Amino acid sequence: NAGVMQNPRHLVRRRGQEARLRCSPMKGHSHVYWYRQLPEEGLKFMVYLQKENIIDESGMPKERFSAEFPKEGPSILRIQQVVRGDSAAYFCASSPSRRGGNTEAFFGQGTRLTVV
Amino acid sequence: AQSVTQLDSQVPVFEEAPVELRCNYSSSVSVYLFWYVQYPNQGLQLLLKYLSGSTLVKGINGFEAEFNKSQTSFHLRKPSVHISDTAEYFCAVSDNNDMRFGAGTRLTVKP
Numbered sequence: 001n002a003g004v005m006q007n008p009r010h011l012v013r014r015r016g017q018e019a020r021l022r023c024s025p026m027k028g029h030s031h032v033y034w035y036r037q038l039p040e041e042g043l044k045f046m047v048y049l050q051k052e053n054i055i056d057e058s059g060m061p062k063e064r065f066s067a068e069f070p071k072e073g074p075s076i077l078r079i080q081q082v083v084r085g086d087s088a089a090y091f092c093a094s095s096p097s098r099r100g101g102n103t104e105a106f107f108g109q110g111t112r113l114t115v116v
Numbered sequence: 117a118q119s120v121t122q123l124d125s126q127v128p129v130f131e132e133a134p135v136e137l138r139c140n141y142s143s144s145v146s147v148y149l150f151w152y153v154q155y156p157n158q159g160l161q162l163l164l165k166y167l168s169g170s171t172l173v174k175g176i177n178g179f180e181a182e183f184n185k186s187q188t189s190f191h192l193r194k195p196s197v198h199i200s201d202t203a204e205y206f207c208a209v210s211d212n213n214d215m216r217f218g219a220g221t222r223l224t225v226k227p
Contacts, residue, residue, distance in 0.1 A: 004159075035217075042219035043160075043206065091159055100213045102148045102167045107159035 002027070004094050005074075006108035013082045013115050021077040021111045025094030032075045033105060034067060037089040048099055049075060055099070082115045089113075118143035120209045122218035130226050131199055137192040137221045139207030149190040150208040151181055154220075160206060166190065177201065197225045 005024040013019050025032050034046040045059040049069040060067065064082075069075040079086055089112050093105040123138040141147065148167050152160040164175025171183040181192045190207060202225045207218040 006159075043217045045216075093160075099215055100210050102165075102210070103215075104150070104162055104165060105215060107152075107161065109159045112157075 004029075004092055004106050004108035006090075006092050006111050008111060009109060011111055011113045013113065015083060015115055016081050019079040019082050019086070019113055019115075021079075021090050021092075021113070022074045023077070023092030023094075023108060024074040025092075026096075026106055029094035029096050029106070031095045031098060032069050033093045033095075033099065034075075034077050035091045035093065037091060037110075039088070043091065046077075050098075079113075082113075084115050087113055087115045118145075118147060118209045118211055118214070118216055120207055120216050120218040122205075122207055122221050124221050125219065126222045126224070128224045128226060129197055132196045134195050135193065135197050135201075135223065137205050137207075137223065139190045139192065139218060141188050141190065141207075141209045143188075143209060143211055145211050148210045149181075149183060150210065150215075151175065151179070151190070151192050152206045152208060152217075153177075154204040154206065156203070163192070163205070197223070199225050199227060201225050 032049045035043045047060050047067045048056040064080045066078045089110045091110045092108045095103045095105050119142050121140045129135050150165045151163040153163045154160045164173050166173045166183045174180045179194050204220045206220050
């Protein structure tokens, strides 16, 4: 049973380009979470999705960032017109049931985005 | 809504010394508590969790944590650390609707 798969592991984009980060949850998991980790900072929650639904996007910047988790295929975190401040590690986690309670979240290895 | 405070951002310690990483939380409802470890350039992996029952929880790699309801704490301990324990450690608190992470504690084990 493969774990949470994120790709690419490293992504370099020039300012103004788009970044697409992919996350395939563990088999049987229908809940996906995205977190951002800035250098020397902790994990910041961005968005929580179930299949085809955004449940909580309270941590997402209002502009340029979007996320989806379609019925088929991986979850995508999309950053348009990237800026240097978007450089960070982006982690995806998945769980078999809804957020909270005694449900453990399983994390991917992360995508390290560098904006040059 | 709950919150999590990790009191130390960095903890340097010598190899084979004991270590305690502190975590305090606030919540108006019953919670579940987790410690995750993040090795350099890796994702987070679960170290241990408290769901119910015994307040002393044992995890992987010789770590343990004690849930103290009156002090609203869930401190992580190891009696003798190794160089390989150098990593970032995150405390997390979950209630019925949400999971929140602390800011992390960077443990550096020196020879």
